[in-house]
Amino acid sequence: MDINALQTLLFVPANRPERYAKALASGADAIIIDLEDAVPAAEKDAARTTLAGWLDSQAPASVLVRINGTGSPWFNQDTLLCRSPAIAAIVVPKAEDPLALSELANATDRPLLPFIESALALSRLDAIAAATGVARLLFGKLDLAVDLAMDYPPPEGEPNDESGFLFARSQLVQSSRVNGLAAPLDAIYTAFQDDRGLTDYVRAGLRLGFGGLLLIHPRQVAPAQAALAPTPAQQAWARRILAAEERVNGAVVAVEHNMVDAPVMARARRILQESDAG
Template sequence: MDINALQTLLFVPANRPERFDKALASGADAIIIDLEDAVPAAEKDAASGTLATWLDSQPANSVLIRINGTGSPWFNQDTNLCRSAAVAGIIVPKADDPAALKELAHITEKPLLPFIESAVALARLNEIAAAPGVTRLLFGKLDLALDLGMDYPPPAGEALNETAFLYARSQLVMCSRVHGLAAPIDAIYTAIHDAKGLTDYARQGMRLGFSGFLLIHPAQVAPAQKALTPTSAQISWARHIMDAEQREKGAVVAVSGNMVDTPVMARARRILELASDVYK
């Protein structure tokens, strides 16, 4: 599993083993078996034992695991589980301590994907991104909203307004770039069966520089993948740009009344490359 290339990551509760294989067949780039929030405290030990048995039957580097936090009674149990060859990486919840991340990477020898979901984590973002073992950052907006006392999520029926998270999202994108990490993975979209809403939400994240998305149901895989596919309007625009580049030999040129220079040409080229990968 190439963690840097993952774009669609599907959560599966660790106490629902009947869903593991279905999730693997969902079309998502990877599944995250969740030992933390998805599993009640009374079921965590049993879920860990069942998961350990299942992992023994899986190929190497085939799944990601979200463990319980460092201060929980299940942390050591979870880290032992993550030594399985089937575990490609560890999702670290409520990560805000770079030293703890370094120790976890040392203990497990696995890539770490820390969840940034608190004010402390944002304040320490550079240290977290630079910690040994950290491979990619994940955005946890619901816990961040709770930590900051934000009026989010809105009551059912009201439109989601993501502007309050713009600063935090941009920080993850910028920090990932500075520290040479792959683009970060955006937070979940909570409406399970709102395909259009999820596609629009994912495209908004892509505009900010995210390149992956956390999913909570197999029904969300296709809409997320649609968001990752260049639209017909984007492809048409890119072709106009590349036609102009060929005519002008790469010089700065105006296309449809807009200046086009080297970065814009590079963006157009990337869109056509993505479209070629999708439709070939």
């Protein structure tokens, strides 16, 4: 599994093993089996035991697992589980301590995907991104909203305004770039039957520089993947830009009354590369 190439990551509760196969068949780039928020405290040990047995029958590096936090009573046993060959990477909730991340990476020999979901994590973002074993950053907006006492999420029927998270999202994108990580993965979109809203949400994340997002329901996979792909209009625009570049041999040129120079041409090439990859 190429962690850097993942765009759609689907959560499935560890205490619902009957959903594992459905999640794997959803078409998502990877599934995250969740031992943390999705599992009540009284069921965590049983869920881990069930998951361990299932992992024994899975292909190497085929799934991701979200463990419980470093300060939780379940962390040590979760860490032992993560040595399973079937686990490609570990999703770390409420990551705030770069040293603890490095220790976890060394103990499991697995890449880490830390959740950035608190003010403290944001203040230590570059150190977290640079920690041993960290492969990509994940954005956790719901816990961040609680930590910062933000007016989010809105009551049903009110607009879902994401502008309050712009400062955090931009920091994740910048820190990932500075520290040589693949583009970060955006937070979940909770309205899992709102395909139009999901599409707009995904494209807003792309405009900021995110490389994909986390999903909570299999029905979100197809619309999310469609939204992540370059649109026909973008592809047509890119072809016009590159045709103009070829005519002027890379010099600055006007296309449709807009100046086009090297950065714009690079953007056009990336759009067509993403289209071909899809």
